[in-house]
Amino acid sequence: MPQTWDAIVIGSGMTGGWAAKELTEAGLNTLVLEAGRMVTAADYVEHVPPWAVRFRGLDDRRARAADQPIQRECYACDEWSSKFFVNDHENPYTTPADKPFLFLRGRQVGGRSIMWGRQVYRWSDLDFEANLKDGVAVDWPIRYADIAPWYDHVERFIGVSGEKLGLPQLPDGQFLPPMALNCGETLVRDAIAKQWPGERVVTVGRCAILTENHNGRAACHYCGYCERGCITRSYFSSINATLPVAQATGRMTLRPHSVVHSLIYDRGRRRISGVRVIDGETKHALEFRGRVVFLCASTLESARILLNSATPEFPTGLANSSGELGHNLMDHIMGGGANGKIDAPADRNPVGRRPNGIYLPRFRNLQGGPKSPFLRGYAYQGGAGREGWERGTDLPGFGADWKRALRDPGPWHFGFYGFGECLPNHQNYVEIDKDTKDAWGIPVLRIHCTYGDNEWALMKDASIAAAEMLAAAGASDITPFIDHNPPGKAIHEMGTARMGRDPKTSVLNAHNQAHDIPNLFVTDGACMASSANQNPSITYMALTARACDYAVGAMKRREI
């Protein structure tokens, strides 16, 4: 008789790490299956300077073009960190020719929590009530009060630096001291506060980076390159924080090189009985048995696993009696903004590389405020900085005096970069492409996803409003822009197995539990019923911890 695990967690990244921590701390013997390799501190290269890599940061473009033509679209897939992104030939996917989608992924212990952007913003009831009020898609089965204690729980553990603002649309949390705005940013903040008092607020990014020692992890030392790893564990990733805690319980077994093929459905018990795995190295098929399964493989991979797990009872995909599995794929639209030169003090310059920027929370379509000609809203990230030696190319001159002049910092600039809400749309979906298999013989996804008129209207407005605010701050050379990024580029994909109140129109209930299969939980971005405009990881983490608490209780009650 093979071993039966109390819990099997599929994925070891942002949410898998949390499931591993919460379930093992609750006493469950937990198997964590990770498709990729083990990552250790020896992989961290944040202190390797440009002169110690072959192309000095210009990247090995031939290797990247050959092996990672898609992954290299992410800024973090560079000469230092490309090893944290998948090989595109081993991990194909397809799209219709007229619907490009960037599927940017990391397969290793830690997943994308190693290279994530580290920005964390709570949702509010403005977001949880939006679908109901707008008559879009389905209502969230939870409200802010349901998740608020879990935001607290997650923030206390991971460590979030940020400034309390008292804004209803962006609830405050359990914050460590905020990072500082530089003097270009305070100039813009103050000008905007004067012109739009109480309405538009510039604050420093709320980020999962420690500004003081916290839970055995060291404060940030401002080397600036979190996406290369962090030897002092100063930013949150699952390998820096959650997985070590799970390991310390003695109840976690972490199995890298475990590519999940599908889930095994026991039709008699109407439960998941286990997981089919292809060993990543030997390519042998294996099976693992578990009482409860947490699917934390990422929005698209979790959908793929369920779609590849079809049975006679669930011919279109496991737990898909609603027909919504794979549908309602969203990714934040980003890239409406503006930049310009600002008149900040010429004799001042920041010291240190702050791995964080500014945040300007949503100000459109707020409760009780004016209505815009589009639904929902957007927020900005960005910041101020000074030009460096790169300006030398077009700085007239050469020689000794010119070299001396380049030692001084150049003009101050400020940029706003908008991140807008993406509406859930049944027509944005993924399906299995039966004709294409990955390196492990598993059928891949065919992704159909485009932004709609509302998303583009948000970015147009974001571009105009950003230019307006720079003008209010006295900026010159103001350049509004709209980047026409394909979906996927924000790497905030979500929504392929949404939560909802009605089993007929949603895949998961209010506890991330499959309506159809009580011992199946999906707690990564797949569960999202809408996207809001805030960076989503903190919400995934809070929902994961909340779902673990529920699952442990249900197991104790013998419900599952």
Added chain:
Amino acid sequence: MDRRTALRLLSAGAAVTVGTDFEAWGRALHRGLGRGAPLRVLDPHQNATVVALCNTILPATDTPGAVAAQVNEFIDLLLADWYDAADRDRFLAGLGGLDGRARAAFGKDLVDGTAADRTNLLTALDDEAARWNASPETTRGPQPFYRQIKWLTLFGYYTSEIGGEQEQHYQIVPGRYVPCAPADTTIGPE
């Protein structure tokens, strides 16, 4: 600190005290990549021309210049392993074109002129590049070769160990963030 020490600290879950040891650790990694390797694309005359350009654009001053930072070797590496064949050939043609300009200006190849000859020629080329940069993007042609090698010299220098440590006082581990420090504080840009 070596990797083993770093790993031990990590596995012990200790709050690591950050010090300048990390800089040495970073420097030690990958040391020696590409240094002193024979040139693979540039022939001796082409290399001498690149060296002369580097020396004129970023000369040694109170800090070493682009030649000490082996910018010519970095450019050769890019030509061998980074540019595609068409771009490499365009670069080499552009380099040859500068000899044409030099002969027209002072009757010799660029490397055979005096320092003053080279400065005069580069002054003219720099003006042309500035005019190109100021012209509308929609109507101007490809960038002048001089602008390309000016950028390569800058990039090769400031991303070198000499350019980083001696010219910019680049700190791998600043250890702090000071939002509005005096602008002459010695720390490199991002």
